[in-house]
Amino acid sequence: MNHSGTVDLALWQVASAYIFLLIVFIIVRxxxxxxxxxxxxxxxxxxxQLILVGYLLVYIFKYPNPWITLVIIFFMLSFAVFNVYxxxxxxxxxxxxxxxxxAMFVGVGLSFCYMMLIVLRLDPWYEPRYFIPIGGMIIGKTMTGVALGVNNLVNGMKEQRHTIEGALMLGATPKQATKDIINQAxxxxxxxxxxxxxxxxxxxxxxxxxxQIIAGQQPVTAVKYQIAVMxxxxxxxxxxxxxxxxxxxxAFFNDHLQFLLTKRDAKKEDKPVEYN
Structure with a gap:
């Protein structure tokens, strides 16, 4: 146990946790x-990755710099976008x-600024000890949500193509024809x-x-942070x-409000759209 009251794991203790990985390996085998x-x-x-990030964070926490903090957040956000793809x-x-x-950069950027400047009121605003971990949690959850939104939107467009085209023929706008799909996504x-x-x-x-509790923080304080972050x-x-x-x-409609989904549709309109 160190001076802060937390239990510091020795290397052999961390290594012993790999027995759980061995159990998983045996089961799948x-x-x-x-x-x-x-x-x-x-x-x-x-x-x-965790070892590298750990040593990197030690340096960043010791020598806080706004540009380094922003670059790290930008990298995390860019990697999240790539993961959605x-x-x-x-x-x-x-x-x-x-x-x-x-959507990722605008949505996360706006929410992140409000979270850090208004809710947490960090001083300095780029304090990496809070900025980076909280940013990672928000970006990670947002990445999952957007990935689900992408898949459900594309699948909905595919499965309800005839319904959409029928609505368009009856005079509905693209927004009206896809309202249920958007809401479901x-x-x-x-x-x-x-x-x-x-x-x-x-x-x-x-x-x-x-x-936070393991690190010695009071449970009530940890609860306040968790509520704010969630x-x-x-x-x-x-x-x-x-x-x-x-x-x-x-993106599923052309300038004439016609529904485009397949490669064949795209070629007819000379538009490179492919969602298959």
Whole structure:
């Protein structure tokens, strides 16, 4: 136990935790599930990435700099956008990818500024000890929400193509024809965040709150931070997903308000749209 009252793990204690990885490895081997290689690679990547980040944060916390902090947040946000592309089950055209990026940067940027400057009132505003960990939590949850929004929007457009085209033929605008799909995509994107809020405190203790308590912080103070951050996460996810959906649905229509979904449709209109 160190001077702050927290238990400092020795290297052999950390190494002993890898027994859980061995258990997972044995189970998938017995079940003949071909995931051994993925499990090993994931564990190695996690270990190396966390070690590198740990030493990097030691330097950043010791020598705080606004530009370094902003560059790190920019890198995290850019990587999150790339992850949304990777997690999409559909092939996204550049126009839709651009909308994902715009939504992520605008939604997260606006919410982040309010969170840091108004709610937490950091001094200095770029204090990396708060800025980077809280930013990571908000960006990570937002990434998950946008990825769900992307998949549900594209799938909804595919599955309800005839319904959309029928509505257009009856005089509906693209916004009216896709209203239900957009609402469903938004609901699906928000569901993980809402479920987390419902179970928080009774079913499980969230990571940030647990970390602060282990670090010696008073539970009530940890609760205050967790509430503020979770509300920030919910707001950021909703704003970002809403921006994306209300930009993205337009990419499925041409200038004549005709529905475009497949490669064949795109070639007819001489427009490079591909969502298959």
């Amino acid at each position: 017995i079940k003949k599930i071909p995931r051994e290689k993925l499990i090993v690679i994931s564990a190695l990547r996690m270990t190396l 990777q997690r999409s089950k559909a092939t996204l055209h550049f126009a839709l990818k651009k909308m994902v990026g715009v 938004f609901d699906s994107a928000m569901l993980p965040t809402i479920n987390a809020m419902v179970g928080m405190g009774i079913v499980f203790l969230p990571g940030m709150m647990t970390g 509300l920030g996460v919910a707001g950021t996810v909703s704003i970002t997903v809403l921006i994306f959906l209300h930009l993205a649905y337009k």
